[in-house]
Amino acid sequence: MFGLGFQEILLILVILFLLFGAKKLPEIGRGLGETMKEIRKIRDERKEGKEKNKGDQKGDLISDIKKGVEEIPGLKEAKEIKETVDKVKNITKFLK
Secondary structure (H helix, E strand, C coil), rough: CCCCCCCCCHHHHHHHHHHHHHHHHHHHHHHHHHHHHHHHHHHHEEEEEEEECCCCCCHHHHHHHHHHCCCCHHHHHHHHHHHHHHHHHHHHHCCC
């Protein structure tokens, strides 16, 4: 287990017993167990999500980029200015 032998594990348990006492050790063990359970659950959910969305990643990436570009400050105004300039160009071509 993690490259630790029996003696190292026993030494760690004795130190924990001395630091926290007999009453706190079960609580600490329960808390660590629940934490490990949650970490495994999150890891498994992410793994399933990655496998499920492998095909959709390309589309999601493109849509995320589009959303990011649309949120650039001043982009709408720049588009409106460009459209106005194009209209003015068309009008000047018509007048020539």
